[in-house]
Amino acid sequence: MSETPSESGADPKGTRVLETDHRTTRKAVTAAAIGNATEWFDFGVYSYLATTIGLVFYPSQSGGVQLIATFTTFAAAFLVRPLGGMFFGPLGDRVGRKRVLAFTMLLMAVSTFAIGLIPSAETIGVAAPILLLVARMSQGFSTGGEYGGATTFIAEYSPDKRRGFLASWLEFGTISGYVAGASIVTLMTMALGDQAMLEWGWRVPFLLALPLGAIGLYLRVKLEDTPIFEGSTEGFAKDSAGGRRKGQLRETFVGQWRAMVLCMGLILVFNVNNYMVTAYLPTYLETELGYGASTGLVVTLGGMVFILATVALVGHLSDRVGRRPVLFSGSLLSIVLSLPAFWLMQQGNLWAVAFGVVVLAITLVHFSGAGPGALPAFFPTKVRYGALAVSFNVSVALFGGTTPLVSESLIQATGNLYAPAWLLMAAGVVGVLVVWRMRESAGRPLPGAPAIPVPSPRRSGESGPRVRNSNVRRLPSDS
Template sequence: MRLHTLASLIRRKPPLTEESITVVDQPMLKRAISAAALGNMMEWFDFGVYGYLAVTLGKVFYPEASSSAQILATFATFAAAFLVRPLGGFFFGPLGDRVGRQKVLAITMIMMAAGTFAVGLIPSYASIGIWAPILLLCARMVQGFSTGGEYGGATTFIAEYSPDRRRGFLGSWLDFGTFIGYSLGSLLVTVLNGALGESAMVEWGWRIPFFIAGPMGIVGLYLRLKLEDTPAYRAQLDEHDAKVKQAESAGREIGTIFIRFWRPLLICIGLVTLYNVTNYMITAYLPTYFTDVIGRSQLSSDLMVLLSMVVVVLLIVGIGALSDRVGRRPVFAFGAIAQIVVAVPLFYLLGLQGIWAPMLACAVFGVILACFAAPTASTLPALFPTSVRYGALSIGFNIAVSAFGGTTPLVTSALVDVTDNNLVPGILLVVSGLVGLVSVVFLKESAGQPLTGSPPQVADADEAAATYEVARREAEALPA
């Protein structure tokens, strides 16, 4: 933990005392991580399923279009859901700052599960005509609106429960859930494609993965209802503050975020752009790139992308722990620079015949993506104070994801189609790497430090005593 930061807390009014240091409830911390990660897992299970079923869904909902138009229409529906994500962020984020993180996360869990489950119930175009893609769009909109409050709330929840010195490690479990969910969804579709064949998948098999969202949502809701709100949120709400927060309008908080916190908001948008352009390029676009652009078999393509996800799952928690020791900025910077240097060569390797060169490229992309995913959940909440953390993070995250992340498959597919250049996806990754690197330059290091506006959080009473003693001695050594 940074000594100067601790020393300044001793000198503030009211000053830091040993009693004011938050000792984390370990059983509640474990439940919080499990509940938050499961919600993210369900969200990305849906994305994995949708990305791997893009070709099949095109045949089910847009059968009268050409094959390329089917892909573009499917990705357009995918991207349309992201248009409402900022609305979800603007609604759920400030709401979470006023009524509590736990309540809002329970609501988003219900809506996510319902939206995903509903996709499996929609009749095909052959049954109801144009109403089929319209209903698909509506279900995706519900899911998109709910996820607008999901990631910002989940990262806030875990960050506000975690001890300062382990926030990177514990926060990385949230995105571990992300890639486990995606891997499970993509693996399920791969197995179904192999077992049922194209005809059965188009006829009825595509519905199976979406139906699984119902039971997953019930389990996630149960876990979230068993949680208490975070120590940081409860600490700032005495009786007077609670009344003020209840009376404060969402519009006023949103105005405060854009006026007072525009610098960290821009940094948040830049880091999320870096992470999510890479994320959606690999998870949502690459399966179709392999099949429709390179001409690989469906099974080969699915397994290639799944390799990237396995690499991320194997590395993410270790890199999260590393960020607690070396800092968040070096981890982000390494990933951004690596992406700038190797993105175009890796897409060249992806286009080669055989299996080893594409496998190597997918593995390297997995390493780069892990460098972005691991520190994100611990870095973004540290940009904002407790009073606006959920709202600011939800707004910044969803603006970036909607504008640059969710549109990545559609924009990339269209550019490759227009330019007939298979290296265009690599060029887009270079651009996002440059945006992210600029954001890292202006990012303040937060590893080991208390969240803005909160006292230090530690794992046990002994660590609280030791932390206070270090802070006291450092404060005495500073000039008056």
């Protein structure tokens, strides 16, 4: 029998195709997106409460030092993420995507909940920032297995021709979680005032992460693993004796290093733009430009709502025109529009500030819409979770999570309010180079999708299982 798959996704004559139904695919997308929503709920809360967290945990420092300390704690969680990626990623390639994603969901929710329980520095002294750091590092470790696994999970459930659209809903979950967290902080700040938020109100959003995580955990536990992984388990997850497959880490790091470098470059430009908008802009507008806390929060939230409304459309566009044109456009806009965007925000007019934020959001949505569908296609199935988790988290740790810290440090060192734009422009240059070297993956099967023999169609008058198009590779039937 031939093992050549149909690259177009069309079913060759005499073949049958395995796939889950649309209802199961929707459940898979929802379960993965809920997990990302929980992760980014915390980021939205932490970013919008950066000034308050500085006062609670670093009260003896000056305002600028408080922000640096707060963002250093924020960045510390990202430094642990590669360890989480190296632990959870290869584990997901061995025991399955579903089991690992359920555990990371649980650990993330509990860690976020724990932040809301930590006493202030005035109560327990230096132990308070230490406990905050421990909780953040626990979050970082769990998140190390979250995004790479969730992206892999959706990609392996999605038909080839709709992978961009369906994978973009992962970012919809991301932004939804961020918007929910940021909205709760904004509404509570407006309703309670700064003093009440400082005394106790800041704890409430962190405590809400536990019920949100419970919902995500329930959805993930109820699902089966991806069709591609299930079809490949006997082929690569275990050896012929049923034991742990040897050489997996070597195959991931040595065999895939070129793809990992390109993947890290794409993640760099994606996440520098992402964390600039989501994690740093509220603080930039408040502390550097002098806007009220509520004003900065609402304006940035408007940019997030814009991304929420357009991200699935961009994902669909990437299925039609390709991932590379969309990602190249985003990289080019990062180079061209960053300085004008920060110039607009410095004009002292609220409408100009809002327009500048939307300009950055337009750039970001190119990556949010096309990135999740492009990243899993860098790697074959047998090492996809591990290679993507490591690539994603190393790049995010070095360039994404440090974006607020580097931006604020550059401003403190140079006194130039355009310093964050320089960072975005440099990331855009990296993005252009990566897109130039990467292969187009839209409409094509994922690399290494397993060849699975499928029974011949039944004769007239006989019933058979209902089967649809999939990214699982096909073998011609014996008939």
